[in-house]
Amino acid sequence: MASYTLLLLLASCCGALASHHYAGVMTFTPKGKNADGSFRVDFRYKETYHTCYTTNSWFCRSGNCGTIDRFEIGQVDSNSNGANTQGNTWCQSEALMTRNIPSNTPFEMWKTGCCWIPSDSLGSWSLLTHVDLGIRSDTNEPNRSPVTTIIPFIRIPRNCPRTFNLLAHDPDNDQVRCRYGRLGSNECHTCRQHSGFALDENSCTLTYWDAFITKVNAFEIVLEDYPTQFSIQVDPSVHDCTEGNILPKFLFPTPQNGEKLIAAVGQELEIKLKATATQSWVKNFIISGPLNITKYNTIRGAVGESRIRWTPTKNDFGDHVPICFIAESQQGYRIFHSDMRCIIVIVKHKSGNASVICTETTMTVEVEKASIIGLHEDHLRLNDPSCTPTSNQTHVIATVSLGSCGTVLEEDADNLIFKNEIMSFDNVGDVITRKHQVEIDFVCCYPKKSRVYLDFQAHKIPYVFTEKAFGKFTYQFEFFHSELFNTAIDTDHYPVDVALKDVLYMQIKATSSVANTVLFVESCRATPVDDPDYHISYDIISNGCILDGTVVVYPSNSTEYRFGMEAFQFIGQHEQVFICCSVILCVAGEPGTRCSQGCTTPTPTPAPVLHHLHRRDAATQTGRHSISQGPLRLKKATETTVSNMGLNMNLVFIAAFLLVVVVIVCGAVIYTVKRPTFKYQPLPSTDF
Known part of the structure; x- marks a missing residue:
């Protein structure tokens, strides 16, 4: 089922700009029925202006939009390096609005105002949300809006090509399509398609090649199933477009774009960001996420780090929450942005009580049975189906060696990270389960200097x-x-x-x-x-x-x-x-x-003409x-001559090294209700 909105993108140049609207986005999530049969729906919307905006001015354009039951609003992020307008600052706020809707018939909510940061002839702006809560035949649940968010203001040097991935995650697994607005349908003011940019309608990516001059480019785009707006400032050219030099570049352990994370109600989620720019100074990280999200930046020369923290509430249970982030650096008076990455956080039940023990050669996880309701201990396995946990009266226990049972190895510059998980199944060989679906991830981290690296x-x-x-x-x-x-x-x-x-x-x-x-x-x-x-x-x-x-x-x-x-x-x-x-x-x-x-060739060339494809095309x-x-x-x-002194020193070094005791850096466990996710996992060798 389609819900849609008008998306206004703005690509602007630096200069004397005088208006104040930067960005906007709205999504909705059905939250069940009330006692009187009406639908309870949460609407989350973000808006960005030169100051923090704290009022609700949405109105019902068509249909019955119900009544407001709850409203709260707060600041998400702000920045002092805006578009040289109204003090050169911007502030993004998010509001949570709960409405009681009398029926599941479609309706539209609308918000409009003046003015955008000036861009061509576009002055006024509007956000249109088409809401369809019809019951789906595949889930027997009301239709849900795809979720999205966006960094409200993004910079790119004129001569540096870049692709913007417009976050388009649909909890119902519908395909989301982006397209230019149609003038005849009152979806846009000018409906321009600017040279130097190309929109891939199926992947929702906007590719920038070369705007030729630093000027404002206004985009009016319809994204079927959600509304979003944001601004792109095209800055003067730079002599080097290589990421990590002048332009910031994300480093491990920053999550990859499109990654899905699991959070538990009442438990703080921490996301680590890291970026470098050797010829400029990483000074900030810009984020866009849910209400009450916080960030803590740490800058060390050419490398910057940030910790994003958010604690989901009971009201967030079942939500697919988007978070986007950009690294910002500075060289003199010039400001530079990295590529934009966006992730999805899926909010689940609170974790069960579990502990992880990491030794030099094994990982052991102990899960308290009473902490996980409906746990079927005889229907659990590890990544490798041939490996199953054991149990006693109080706990489910799994012990695996670092190289067995489907254990996955990840690595960064300093640590080896070993991961496995306990998951549920019905019968041997099944790929689905209809029992209480669980997924218990456990992790051990080791410094590379320990002996585990050699073993x-x-x-x-x-x-x-x-x-x-x-x-x-x-x-x-x-x-x-x-x-x-x-x-x-x-x-x-x-x-x-x-x-x-x-x-x-x-x-x-x-x-x-x-x-x-x-x-x-x-x-x-x-x-x-x-x-x-x-x-x-x-x-x-x-x-x-x-x-x-x-x-x-x-x-x-x-x-x-x-x-x-x-x-x-x-x-x-x-x-x-x-x-x-x-x-x-x-x-x-x-x-x-x-x-x-x-x-x-890596040299930018004009993007090919993108043909309009049907929504369901493979x-x-x-x-x-x-x-x-x-x-x-x-x-x-082979060394032919070794001095006695050198030999003695080598023996001392070897002896000292063999006495090193493995220091276990971290043990972690996460319990979640299992849902299909897009991720990689090891394939047992028996499948080949």
């Missing part, structure tokens, strides 16, 4: 993803012994020892339930840690083009990519190398997909997914 062989098992139109698909990345690609290097031999100029034979293989697909390797880079965004890296393939002169691509089928290259080492104290690749799966033979384009390619394999470890050259 654990960090071979990556296949990555599993799920996307609409492609279902479940996997990527398997392996090193092989020869160009015949008939024997992969055994997992027990990781890290893989290599000598300089040894040929490395690598294969990436895609497996999908969808027939007639093709694999495209868009980029591969080497890093000394398992992080493709690490500040030290070496590009092997970029934009589908081979950059390393030793690379040889070997014949393979459409869902395999085989290549080889000579081994190397990073200059400095780096003992290991990981190979990280970005891969895409496409429908074979479809024109216009990234797979069909092959090697492309996707022809997946998103970009990052996979990695390693580590590779350089063989040490």
Whole structure:
């Protein structure tokens, strides 16, 4: 079912601007029925002006919009680097408005005013929300609005292309489409489609190429199922568009765009952000999120960090809450913004009582039975279905080694992070359950300097993803012994020892339930840690083009990519190398997909004309997914002469190292009601 609104985007230049409206957004969530049969609906809306706005001026345009039962409003974020208007500041506020609606027949709510930050001939602005609470045939529940939010004011240098992902998450799993407003339908004032910008209607992405001059560009766009407005300021050009230099770049552990997190009612959720800009100063993080969200910034030279904190209330239970963030840096009087990332927080029941014990070789989680209502202890398993927890009279207990039962390894510059989960099932081999659905995640973190780093062989098992139109698909990345690609290097031999100029034979293989697909390797880079965004890296393939002169691509089928290259080492104290690749799966033979384009130049070119596709048309390619394999470890050259002093010092060093006690940094557990989510998970080897 479609709910829609008018979206007004504003791209503006720097200069003497005199008006005050920056942005607006509204979403709605049905909250059940009242005793009299009316519908209780929560409306959340954000507005951004040069000062904080604290009043409600929405009115009913058509239908019966019911009556207001509850209203509260508060500040989300503010910034002093606005569009040089009304003191150069802006303030974003969010309001929560609960309305009692007499029936589920559609109605429209509207808000309008004057004026936008000046942009072409556009002066007044309006927000239109079409609400349809009709009962869905697939869920037997009222239709829900997709959720969205937006950073209200975004900057881009004129000569730096950028893609804006307009957050479009639908709790009902409907596809959300974005389109330009139609003049004949009174959806826009001027209905202009500006050169230098391209809108992908199905993915809701707005791509900026080059506005040619720093001027205001007003966009009036309809987004079916939600309303949102925001402003983009096109600043003068810069000499370097590389993210991480002048423009800020997000670093781990910042969540990826589109990531889904779980929060529990009454428990504080903390989200960590980190960004760097070596030629400017990271001074702030701008956020857009729910009422009562807070941030705590820490700036250390070229690197800035922030902790976003929010505690959901009982009223938030079941909500899909959007949060967006941008890093802001400064060089002299110039202000720069990073790309925008947005995540979804799904609010669940309060966590059960559980504890995690991390040892040098194992993880143990103990869950108190009484803390999880409806727990079926005989229908639980771990990531690997062959592994099941045990129980006693009071607790469910699971103990796994760091390399078994589907344990997933993640890594940052300082720590190894091991993750697994306990989940419910009905019968052996089932992929669904109709019992009380639970998901208990548990985590252990270890510093790399501890002995666990030497004991654990960090071979990556296949990555599993799920996307609409492609279902479940996997990527398997392996090193092989020869160009015949008939024997992969055994997992027990990781890290893989290599000598300089040894040929490395690598294969990436895609497996999908969808027939007639093709694999495209868009980029591969080497890093000394398992992080493709690490500040030290070496590009092997970029934009589908081979950059390393030793690379040889070997014949393979459409869902395999085989290549080889000579081994190397990073200059400095780096003992290991990981190979990280970005891969895409496409429908074979479809024109216009990234797979069909092959090697492309990084120089911006005019965007192709985007044809209007039907709302239900199937996707022809997946998103970009990052996979990695390693580590590779350089063989040490044999020393022919060693002085007694050097030998003694080495013995002392080795003895001291062997006495190091593993320091367990963190143990974490999260219990949630399980819902399908878009994430990767290890695939048991029995599936191959």
